[in-house]
Amino acid sequence: MNTLIMYALKTIRYRSLIAEALLGNLSKCEDTKRRSEIITVCHRSADVIEHISQYAIEDCLDKHQLIQDLESALFILDVFSCELNNVDSCVPDSEEIKVLMAEIGSVK
Numbered sequence: 070m071n072t073l074i075m076y077a078l079k080t081i082r083y084r085s086l087i088a089e090a091l092l093g094n095l096s097k098c099e100d101t102k103r104r105s106e107i108i109t110v111c112h113r114s115a116d117v118i119e120h121i122s123q124y125a126i127e128d129c130l131d132k133h134q135l136i137q138d139l140e141s142a143l144f145i146l147d148v149f150s151c152e153l154n155n156v157d158s159c160v161p162d163s164e165e166i167k168v169l170m171a172e173i174g175s176v177k
Contacts, residue, residue, distance in 0.1 A: 073130045076173045080135050081118050083142055083161045088114040090156040091149060098152065107152065110145055132173050139170045
């Protein structure tokens with residue numbers, strides 16, 4: 070398998086795991102503004118996932134774009150840390166994401 074495609078799939082997986090965890094916890098959130106923020110972030114994550122998939126299909130993946138998509142995942146982990154600390158589902162931690170970013174960055 071093409072290395073960049075494998076990294077794209079891992080990026081998709083991480084972004085979808087985070088979105089799934091946030092949405093799974095949405096019913097417990099009583100703050101209307103925060104609920105709206107979670108929905109917006111998950112909507113944007115779905116868009117990111119769609120774009121990564123499209124670039125993979127078109128064979129025009131860019132490692133810098135994947136790294137940027139993972140940087141935004143780190144931002145989401147930070148901003149929604151309280152919500153993500155209280156979930157039962159699997160969520161990648163920041164170290165896993167940083168390792169993946171370094172691996173992608175080393176692709177020639």
